[in-house]
Amino acid sequence: MERLTAAEIAEKSGGRVILGDPGRTASGVETDSRKVGEGYLFVALKGTVTDGHRFIGKALSAGASVIMVSDPDAPEVRELPDGPAVVLVDDTLLGLQTLAEKYLEERPMLKIAVTGSVGKTSTRDLLHAALSAGFRTGKNKANYNSSTGLPLTLLELTGDMEAAVLEMGMESAGEIRRLCEIAKPDMAVITNIGISHIERLGSRENIRLAKMEVAERFGPDNVLIVNGDDDMLGALNGEELPYRLIKVVTGEPGSGGPAPGETVYRITDIRDRGMEGVDFRLLAPGEGPGGGAAREAAGFPVHLPVPGAHNAMNASLALAAAHAAGLSLADAIRGIEQAELTGGRLKIVSAGGMTLIDDSYNAAPDSMISALRTLSNSEGARRIAVLAGMNELGSGSREEHRKVGREAAGMPVDLLITIGEKGGDIADGALEARTAGGPEVMKLVSKDELIRRAAELLRPGDTVLFKASRSFALEEAVKALIDKGNGLWA
Numbered sequence: 238m239e240r241l242t243a244a245e246i247a248e249k250s251g252g253r254v255i256l257g258d259p260g261r262t263a264s265g266v267e268t269d270s271r272k273v274g275e276g277y278l279f280v281a282l283k284g285t286v287t288d289g290h291r292f293i294g295k296a297l298s299a300g301a302s303v304i305m306v307s308d309p310d311a312p313e314v315r316e317l318p319d320g321p322a323v324v325l326v327d328d329t330l331l332g333l334q335t336l337a338e339k340y341l342e343e344r345p346m347l348k349i350a351v352t353g354s355v356g357k358t359s360t361r362d363l364l365h366a367a368l369s370a371g372f373r374t375g376k377n378k379a380n381y382n383s384s385t386g387l388p389l390t391l392l393e394l395t396g397d398m399e400a401a402v403l404e405m406g407m408e409s410a411g412e413i414r415r416l417c418e419i420a421k422p423d424m425a426v427i428t429n430i431g432i433s434h435i436e437r438l439g440s441r442e443n444i445r446l447a448k449m450e451v452a453e454r455f456g457p458d459n460v461l462i463v464n465g466d467d468d469m470l471g472a473l474n475g476e477e478l479p480y481r482l483i484k485v486v487t488g489e490p491g492s493g494g495p496a497p498g499e500t501v502y503r504i505t506d507i508r509d510r511g512m513e514g515v516d517f518r519l520l521a522p523g524e525g526p527g528g529g530a531a532r533e534a535a536g537f538p539v540h541l542p543v544p545g546a547h548n549a550m551n552a553s554l555a556l557a558a559a560h561a562a563g564l565s566l567a568d569a570i571r572g573i574e575q576a577e578l579t580g581g582r583l584k585i586v587s588a589g590g591m592t593l594i595d596d597s598y599n600a601a602p603d604s605m606i607s608a609l610r611t612l613s614n615s616e617g618a619r620r621i622a623v624l625a626g627m628n629e630l631g632s633g634s635r636e637e638h639r640k641v642g643r644e645a646a647g648m649p650v651d652l653l654i655t656i657g658e659k660g661g662d663i664a665d666g667a668l669e670a671r672t673a674g675g676p677e678v679m680k681l682v683s684k685d686e687l688i689r690r691a692a693e694l695l696r697p698g699d700t701v702l703f704k705a706s707r708s709f710a711l712e713e714a715v716k717a718l719i720d721k722g723n724g725l726w727a
Contacts, residue, residue, distance in 0.1 A: 238278070238340070238392040240264045243303045243322035246278060249339035250324065250332040255309060257322030263303040266392045267296075268333070268385060275300035280333045282385065283307065289329070290314065297321060305329055330385065337388035338419045347372070347400040348420055349558055350451050352413060353428025353464075354444065355601045356551045357382070360428050361404040362578045363541075363548070364555035370572030371564040372399040379579070382406035387416050400562065405451060409437055413450040424460045424561065425451040426554050430469040431601050435631040445469045455480035460561045462554055465501065475499030483561060485553045490520070502557045505536065509546040511615035512585050512594065512700075516540050517549045519556060521566055539570050544583040544594065544615075547607040552576075583611065588718040589725045590697025592617060596704045597711035600627045602637045606644045608704045617700025619651040622676075623687065623714070625705030626659025635662050642666025650676040654694065656684055656709065684710065688717045692725050 241249075244259035263278035270292035273279050279296035281289035281304065293304055293313040305324045306314050317323065326332030341348075349368075351361045358380065365376040375398045377390045382404040394401055405416045430445045438444050452461045456479055463470040465484030475482035475498025482499040487507070495501040503520040510516060520536035541552050552573055559569035578584070584595040594615070596608045605627065612620050622645060630637050642663040645653050653676045655664040664680045671678065679694070681687050687694070695701060695718075703711045718725065 238264055238266050239395055241278075241340075243324055246303060246305070246336060247324045250305065250326050250336040252305070252324045252326035252332055255323050255325045256314075256317060257303075257320065259322060261302050261322040263301075266333075266389060268389065270295040270299065273299040273301050275302075277301045278303045278305060280305045280329050281307070282329050282333070293317070305332055307332070333388045334384070334415075334419050337391040338421075341391045341394065341420065344394060344396045344398070346375075346394070346398050347424070347562055348403060348422040349400070349562070350403050350405050350417065350420065350422035350425040351428070352405045352407070352425070352448050352451050354431030354433045354448075355599070355604045356428040356547065357404050357406065358579050358598075359543070359548060360426060360551040360554055361402050363543075363552050363573055363576050364426065364558055365402045366576035367555050367559035367569040367572045368400050368402065368562065368564065370568045371559075372562075373397055374400045374402065376402040377404045380404075380406075384412060384415060388419060391420060407447055408434060410443065410447045411450070413447060414453060417451060417454055421454065422451070423458075424462070424558060425455075426462045426558050427451065427464065427470055428551065428554060429464050429467045429603075431603065432631065432633070432637070433601050433629050435633075436629050441469065452478075452480060457481075460558075462558045462561065464550055464554060466550065473499075481561075483557050485550065485557050487550070502553060502560075503536075504549050504553050507546055507549045509610060509614045511611060511613075512544050512592065514540060514542045514544060515546055515549050515552075517553075519553055519566070519570075521557075521560065537566055537570055540574055541576070542574060543576060543578055544585070544611045545596075545607055546610060547604065548583075583608065586715065586719060588715075589695075589722050591695060591718070592700045593715055593718060594700065594702040595712060595715045596702065597709075597715065598707055600704055600706045602627065602630075602641055605641050605704050608702055609641075609645050609648055609650065612650060612700065612702040613648045615700050618696075618698030619700070620649060621652040621654065621695065621699050621701045622650050623654045623656065623701060623703045623711065624660055624663050625656035625684070625709035625711055628706040628708060634659070638662035639666030639669070642668070643670040646670035646672070646675050648676075652677045652679065652694075654679050654681060654687065656681050656687065656705070656711070660705075684714045687714050691718060691721070695725070 265277040279301040290311040368374040459480040462483040465471045465486040487504045508516040518536040643666045646667040
């Protein structure tokens with residue numbers, strides 16, 4: 238955060254300074270007292286489990302210079318020592334959001350929102366890399382994409398930035414609407430409409446409506462870029478929308494061209510090169526290495542140094558957005574070819590002579606199957622998949638897990654290790670569909686059992702994929718294998 242006085246923080250958040258010097262400044266902001274640094278604003282959020290007012294003392298010890306509170310009678314506020322400035326607001330979450338909104342309004346830049354059921358963070362990272370070839374560009378800190386995290390992200394942006402890529406997550410209807418009220422994006426990307434959050438929202442149609450909140454404020458000067466292969470997003474009719482619609486699709490062009498009111502970018506010749514990444518061609522309207530119609534037909538060759546064939550779509554969504562933002566496709570491709578994804582997303586590491594593919598950050602059925610295909614296209618003495626559960630799949634959860642197992646049974650995987658009860662459903666699907674030469678299937682109770690039995694189950698030369706929803710913490714198994722290294726078989 239660029240330096241603000243307590244008086245400025247109070248004005249922008251709708252509060253007032255009730256203690257300390259209004260001229261005291263802050264140049265960072267946090268809601269977690271453990272992450273506070275010298276000269277920070279600490280926002281004491283009230284949650285369902287804990288109350289940030291209880292941690293004011295820790296925030297001050299860590300160097301906080303300004304405190305935002307909503308309870309002036311809290312003991313931690315009444316007993317504050319001289320020095321820190323205290324800003325009182327009615328609601329600290331609303332105060333943080335309002336502060337971020339006003340802060341961003343004073344720092345004009347192109348803002349592109351990214352949302353969708355899966356692939357949000359990868360697409361955000363790829364779009365950031367593409368835009369960075371031509372613009373000074375910011376993006377979310379880590380996974381800060383919620384009603385609390387996005388304001389913290391916005392307050393990290395600086396006045397010299399020309400563009401910002403803003404991932405927006407949600408768990409229920411109305412959340413993305415609120416995030417857009419704060420950030421006011423100029424463009425948006427929707428990666429897909431899946432079944433994550435179907436437990437809360439009830440149907441894919443409700444998920445679609447919640448994701449489409451990202452474009453509710455859009456008019457003729459705004460652009461929405463969508464995955465046209467997705468049945469629900471592909472059905473959007475550009476003629477019926479008050480903004481510009483861009484669809485990204487796979488496959489060779491057919492006859493007839495794009496529908497009225499929309500622009501189409503087309504992905505062809507996808508080649509999954511396993512751990513080496515993905516090659517494909519992107520055909521864009523009126524652009525290519527030749528001239529005129531020939532340019533469009535030839536398209537642009539792209540090498541993405543990120544594993545996973547599904548990332549051809551994520552990268553193409555990013556390239557289409559960067560192109561719509563005014564960057565040439567040639568420059569955007571040069572940028573995207575330098576991309577690195579946020580940790581835990583198809584990250585390649587070595588341990589004890591093994592190659593580990595760490596894709597433990599999140600999982601949905603389609604992304605898990607895609608990760609299995611990446612493993613299948615990778616080199617290794619043995620290809621081993623370690624899979625745990627996928628969350629928020631509603632009443633169809635068991636069948637979705639079994640479907641992944643059936644897909645795994647038909648791939649050139651040597652050993653399928655599943656973790657926990659939901660992982661066991663994957664194993665059951667694989668056993669049901671397995672034929673001669675199919676993968677060996679093993680059910681384990683927990684990741685701790687995997688760590689304990691690693692020397693028995695794994696060996697040098699193996700390529701091992703780890704994939705599950707975040708709550709299963711498979712990254713801890715990856716870390717344990719890295720820490721043991723060559724000593725695993727000592």
